[in-house]
Amino acid sequence: MKKTHILLVLFAVVSMAGIMGFVLNKDATANGTTFDPRVEKLLAQMTLEEKIGQMTLYTTDWGSTGPTIREGYKNDIRKGNCGALFNSHTTAFTRELQRIAVEETRLHIPLIFGYDVIHGYKTIFPIPLGEAASWDLAAIEKSARVAGTEASAAGLHWTFAPMVDVSRDPRWGRVMEGAGEDTWLGCRIAEARVRGFQGKGIGQTDAVMACVKHYAGYGAGTAGRDYNTVDMSERFFRDYYLPPYEAAVKAGAATVMTSFNDYDGVPATGNKYLLTDILRNEWGFKGFVVTDYTSINEMVLHGVVANEKEAGELAVNAGVDMDMQSAAYQRFLAQSVKEGKVPMQAIDDAVRRILQAKFDLGLFDDPYKFCDTDREKKTILSAEHRAAARDVSRKSIVLLKNERNVLPLNRNQKVALIGPLADNKTELIGNWCAAGNFNDCVSLREGLRSAGIQTTYAKGCELDGHDKSGFAEAVKIAKAADVIVVAIGEKAQMSGEAASRTELNLPGVQEELVQELAGTGKPVVVVLMNGRPLVFPQLIGSASAILEAWWLGTETGNALTDVLLGEYNPSGKLPMSFPRSVGQVPVFYNEKSTGRPYDPNSKWTTQYIDSPNSPQYPFGFGLSYTTFEYDEPKVNRTTFKKGQTLQVLVNVKNTGSRDGEEVVQLYIRDLIGSVTRPVKELKGFQKVMIPAGQSKEIRFTITDQELSFYRRDMSFGSEPGDFDLMIGGNSAELKSVRVTMTE
Numbered sequence: 001m002k003k004t005h006i007l008l009v010l011f012a013v014v015s016m017a018g019i020m021g022f023v024l025n026k027d028a029t030a031n032g033t034t035f036d037p038r039v040e041k042l043l044a045q046m047t048l049e050e051k052i053g054q055m056t057l058y059t060t061d062w063g064s065t066g067p068t069i070r071e072g073y074k075n076d077i078r079k080g081n082c083g084a085l086f087n088s089h090t091t092a093f094t095r096e097l098q099r100i101a102v103e104e105t106r107l108h109i110p111l112i113f114g115y116d117v118i119h120g121y122k123t124i125f126p127i128p129l130g131e132a133a134s135w136d137l138a139a140i141e142k143s144a145r146v147a148g149t150e151a152s153a154a155g156l157h158w159t160f161a162p163m164v165d166v167s168r169d170p171r172w173g174r175v176m177e178g179a180g181e182d183t184w185l186g187c188r189i190a191e192a193r194v195r196g197f198q199g200k201g202i203g204q205t206d207a208v209m210a211c212v213k214h215y216a217g218y219g220a221g222t223a224g225r226d227y228n229t230v231d232m233s234e235r236f237f238r239d240y241y242l243p244p245y246e247a248a249v250k251a252g253a254a255t256v257m258t259s260f261n262d263y264d265g266v267p268a269t270g271n272k273y274l275l276t277d278i279l280r281n282e283w284g285f286k287g288f289v290v291t292d293y294t295s296i297n298e299m300v301l302h303g304v305v306a307n308e309k310e311a312g313e314l315a316v317n318a319g320v321d322m323d324m325q326s327a328a329y330q331r332f333l334a335q336s337v338k339e340g341k342v343p344m345q346a347i348d349d350a351v352r353r354i355l356q357a358k359f360d361l362g363l364f365d366d367p368y369k370f371c372d373t374d375r376e377k378k379t380i381l382s383a384e385h386r387a388a389a390r391d392v393s394r395k396s397i398v399l400l401k402n403e404r405n406v407l408p409l410n411r412n413q414k415v416a417l418i419g420p421l422a423d424n425k426t427e428l429i430g431n432w433c434a435a436g437n438f439n440d441c442v443s444l445r446e447g448l449r450s451a452g453i454q455t456t457y458a459k460g461c462e463l464d465g466h467d468k469s470g471f472a473e474a475v476k477i478a479k480a481a482d483v484i485v486v487a488i489g490e491k492a493q494m495s496g497e498a499a500s501r502t503e504l505n506l507p508g509v510q511e512e513l514v515q516e517l518a519g520t521g522k523p524v525v526v527v528l529m530n531g532r533p534l535v536f537p538q539l540i541g542s543a544s545a546i547l548e549a550w551w552l553g554t555e556t557g558n559a560l561t562d563v564l565l566g567e568y569n570p571s572g573k574l575p576m577s578f579p580r581s582v583g584q585v586p587v588f589y590n591e592k593s594t595g596r597p598y599d600p601n602s603k604w605t606t607q608y609i610d611s612p613n614s615p616q617y618p619f620g621f622g623l624s625y626t627t628f629e630y631d632e633p634k635v636n637r638t639t640f641k642k643g644q645t646l647q648v649l650v651n652v653k654n655t656g657s658r659d660g661e662e663v664v665q666l667y668i669r670d671l672i673g674s675v676t677r678p679v680k681e682l683k684g685f686q687k688v689m690i691p692a693g694q695s696k697e698i699r700f701t702i703t704d705q706e707l708s709f710y711r712r713d714m715s716f717g718s719e720p721g722d723f724d725l726m727i728g729g730n731s732a733e734l735k736s737v738r739v740t741m742t743e
Helices: 002-020 037-043 048-054 071-078 091-103 128-132 137-153 173-177 183-198 234-241 243-250 272-282 298-302 308-318 328-338 344-361 373-379 383-396 444-450 471-479 510-518 537-542 556-564
Strands: 028-030 033-035 056-059 084-086 112-115 211-215 255-258 288-290 398-402 415-418 455-458 483-489 524-529 545-548 628-630 639-641 646-654 660-670 681-690 695-702 721-728 734-742
Touching (some): 033 037, 048 056, 056 071, 091 112, 128 137, 128 183, 128 383, 137 373, 137 383, 183 234, 183 243, 211 243, 308 328, 308 344, 328 344, 444 455, 455 471, 471 510, 483 510, 510 537, 545 556, 646 681, 646 734, 660 695, 681 695
Parallel strands (some): 056 084, 211 255, 415 455, 415 483, 483 524, 639 734
Antiparallel strands (some): 028 033, 628 646, 646 695, 721 734
16 A cells, blocks of 8 residues: 555646646746746646635634544545645645645645644744733744644644734733834844745745734734724825834745725725735736635625625736635636626636745645654654743743842742632633644643742632632731732633633733732732733732743743742743723823823823823833833934934943843934834844843944834835933833934
8 A cells, every 4th residue: 555655646736747847947027026937837737716726715624623624625635626725734634635635636735734733733832922021022033933844744734923023011912912002123024034944945844934924913902902993094094004014024934815904995805906006006016916714705795896796806917826715706706707796817827826835835846745653743842842842931930020129039949829820720811722632731830830939829719700718728828928829810712713801901810819819918919810901909908029921822921930949040031011990991101192191290191090091001111020220322423414324322221130131222203204204213222241240231223214204204214303312221210312314
């Protein structure tokens, strides 16, 4: 049987070689994009139905009992009516599906296999918002590199990540998938994740194609409600929401995914302005565009088309190459072409791009190159990958409070470990955890035990509900301890897609539990595990120390233990502002000034009567076990000409007794512009290690790019005038120097 299978594979590959031809003449070109000549040769042999098949993406039926696929889909593969599958992973499963495609079809065209590998495949890293809190681009790229390595070893070619949507509204559950509220930081993280997933290049057996999502504006849904409409000016869109998509595309992302929302009244999946005018014509994107799940069908409910046939026509004419799951293309597109409602050129261009991706992956040369079982076994959850996850996880933890230096813990202290997440594994990998298994996770209790810390344990309460019956036991062990560590937060499914919340408080009675524990008089260290900024006013007063730990993934317990014991000095900074109450939302650091800016001495200025304007914890905030002191920033010139570069220097001293990393942040304010400008904008940062008692001089270079924006006439560029350059450890505590740009 083995020999027979090998002969069949060789026959299929030889057949593909005959169809494609292996003489590489001058590359074919279509619409300014260069294609492998074999693409054109194959395209010429395809029927309209086979072309549309390449534009169709279906899901398998992978469930709790294992991988399956609907028999109808197998027939679609055999007929050439399906060009890609998602939720198809592991080498055994993908090999069998690929065998059908290359051995039982007329043209032997291989399939692309995709999957939502968002923050790890099997070795699960912190949720993306947590990774963004590391402000460590090398660590974030490493996380995506490990994810790409494991995913490709499991037979995958494609991940539906990174999500680069800017969001200023923590009610939206999908903030956990992104990089937070800031455009500039979001751009740099988008680039890092694309580089990590795609490695040295598409076609390498340790890389997967990145898919930038959700294009565009998905993070600005009205009222923080998922799948909701988006309404903003083009200037605001281009200044704040669009740049991370462009950054990811310019970093080489192979694919782009459309979003569910509309933009300027047109659903993104049918929006030619987004998909053709900007993405392809302005940015020069050469890869293929895929819809999000059933978003073609959903345009009917948006009310811009009468039926799914019209929806498919709108999508393909706008620039959508591949239809995810709706089957609108497969059912109606051939008829639309015959009726002249979709030009054949649009079909051919889409198929060219998809076939080119398959050639780039090397699937025509070896359709099973990603189906190496031995590599899969050696790669998945390797010791090296777990070590990387531990490192990225501890870098993602943010120290929000540390009253009287209760942290780090002393190894000789008696620790009462309490809370619904203290001995929990099921929630640790968070939402969008790919093929991760909570059984592979290290709980906080296990992490402390492995470090030799003796603890007493009580659950105290559940993550939600109103049951307080466990309070008494928790208080009892707390009274007998030197210090209390309480782990609380959200369930994994409380954040993520379709998980918007109207309240941002801790669920259930968890905050009441902390208050009861604080009543013992013992120091209380709170470890928060959650997927979004939360509101916890009572906790701030009750807790001695607070660690924002997000969902850290496989190495949660070890990473937290490293931080709790001071083996790692926390260095994370918030990528999103934490509000004082949900009534402040959206709250973000780079707001614009108004004609009546806030004045605490005047009622008639922009403010609340029941709360400060400022967030509880500002963007960029995070403490350390040491302290840092900033000198006044200096510049190499206070007046410079447009187009010249400017050097900004600041001396930062570690004034504490421990070595520590500091994220030195640079903000800019354009004081007078042709249109209103934000009170500050992040334009640079450096994460530096500074030994205790020592200083480092940090240097930033300002170019015209950092000073540019969409001006009154919608041209992009800078304007002469005065600028404040501000440097500090977070967006609220900054020292500044003023400079002037001349013509």
